[in-house]
Amino acid sequence: MLYLTGVVITFFLAFILLSKSHKTIADKILFFWLISIGLHLLLFYIFFSGKYIIYPYTLGLSIPLPLIHGPFLFLYTAAVTNQSKNWKINSLHFLPVILCYFSISNFLLLPNESKILIYKNEGAGYETLQNITLFAILCSGIVYVIWSLTLLKKHKKNILNQFSYMEKINLVWLRYLIYGIALIWLFVVIGNDELLFSVVVLFVVFIGYFGINQVGLFSKIEPVSQPKINYIDKKSVFIENEDKFNIIEDKTSKYVKSGLNEETAKKIHHLLTLEIENNKLFTNSELTLVELSEILNVHPNHLSQVINTFEVKNFYDYINSKRIEHFISLLDNTDNQKYTIISLAYECGFNSKSSFNKYFKKVTNQTPTEYMKAIT
Numbered sequence: 001m002l003y004l005t006g007v008v009i010t011f012f013l014a015f016i017l018l019s020k021s022h023k024t025i026a027d028k029i030l031f032f033w034l035i036s037i038g039l040h041l042l043l044f045y046i047f048f049s050g051k052y053i054i055y056p057y058t059l060g061l062s063i064p065l066p067l068i069h070g071p072f073l074f075l076y077t078a079a080v081t082n083q084s085k086n087w088k089i090n091s092l093h094f095l096p097v098i099l100c101y102f103s104i105s106n107f108l109l110l111p112n113e114s115k116i117l118i119y120k121n122e123g124a125g126y127e128t129l130q131n132i133t134l135f136a137i138l139c140s141g142i143v144y145v146i147w148s149l150t151l152l153k154k155h156k157k158n159i160l161n162q163f164s165y166m167e168k169i170n171l172v173w174l175r176y177l178i179y180g181i182a183l184i185w186l187f188v189v190i191g192n193d194e195l196l197f198s199v200v201v202l203f204v205v206f207i208g209y210f211g212i213n214q215v216g217l218f219s220k221i222e223p224v225s226q227p228k229i230n231y232i233d234k235k236s237v238f239i240e241n242e243d244k245f246n247i248i249e250d251k252t253s254k255y256v257k258s259g260l261n262e263e264t265a266k267k268i269h270h271l272l273t274l275e276i277e278n279n280k281l282f283t284n285s286e287l288t289l290v291e292l293s294e295i296l297n298v299h300p301n302h303l304s305q306v307i308n309t310f311e312v313k314n315f316y317d318y319i320n321s322k323r324i325e326h327f328i329s330l331l332d333n334t335d336n337q338k339y340t341i342i343s344l345a346y347e348c349g350f351n352s353k354s355s356f357n358k359y360f361k362k363v364t365n366q367t368p369t370e371y372m373k374a375i376t
Contacts, residue, residue, distance in 0.1 A: 006201030010038035026079035033072035056112035064100035070144030081155035141185030164319035282322040285351040
């Protein structure tokens with residue numbers, strides 16, 4: 001009954017997703033993934049309940065399906081984190097599934113009575129093919145779980161280089177989803193099908209809830225390419241692809257990728273420092289690299305490189321360190337000590353108590369409360 005309930009829930013979630021307005025690429029991938037999971041659960045239910053005697057033509061159809069979930073996990077992760085490739089490249093991920101169906105085509109074309117007899121004899125005559133398929137399934141699970149986690153790692157790096165906040169875009173739920181897939185593959189190794197598909201039902205509820213409610217993460221940020229020429233009106237700085245940008249120390253050489261020259265980079269950094277300090281731009285709780293680059297009239301790639309090189313920080317750490325500095329400066333004024341810590345934190349640009357506490361301790365090795373007690 002649990003598996004049939006899972007089938008109903010899966011198709012219901014797929015229907016809700018289909019009716020969602022303004023569907024993203026991630027929504028479309030999730031829709032087809034849910035349909036695949038629903039069919040997989042349905043075929044398992046037919047087999048587990050013994051109804052394959054009534055519907056023998058369903059035997060064997062589920063064998064290649066485990067090979068489809070890894071690609072869907074990867075493509076969904078790529079879509080949610082804005083790292084998708086074109087559809088021609090993406091379609092290659094499903095080649096193993098097609099090859100698997102081709103390899104079992106002889107079995108699928110057998111008379112129904114023969115298929116039933118083979119299943120009752122636990123695949124007698126197809127042992128080699130079974131072992132190859134199981135090995136391919138295990139490899140697929142391991143590869144795609146690791147690959148998806150790698151995409152998440154790149155996504156986090158992208159966040160830190162473009163955003164000054166993480167509360168709405170850290171995708172912790174997606175990491176748990178990948179761990180869930182890894183757990184499912186562990187049960188594949190164990191070989192307990194009943195436990196495996198019970199976990200799949202719970203997994204469907206999880207992915208359905210978070211997947212349907214997910215929002216586009218980089219809808220306001222288009223990928224930027226490195227320009228050959230750019231201007232900064234405020235300081236009349238002309239950026240051109242001449243001398244390689246090679247300053248500070250060797251430890252910063254990993255940032256040396258554009259055509260910025262040393263003089264231009266220093267001017268950008270000076271302009272950045274003036275704007276940040278004079279206009280307190282960091283108090284914007286949702287400040288992004290693109291927004292800051294527009295204010296400075298600097299290309300985002302150049303600005304990111306300057307911050308990484310001169311400040312030896314990514315954008316996220318740079319802006320939040322400025323927020324902490326401003327918070328501490330506010331506390332130096334005894335008149336401000338009558339206000340609550342969180343109200344001052346919000347004034348400095350933080351948008352949650354947890355993020356403020358976490359970053360304050362990272363910078364000062366003290367909690368805000370401990371710091372307040374030390375100065376009063």
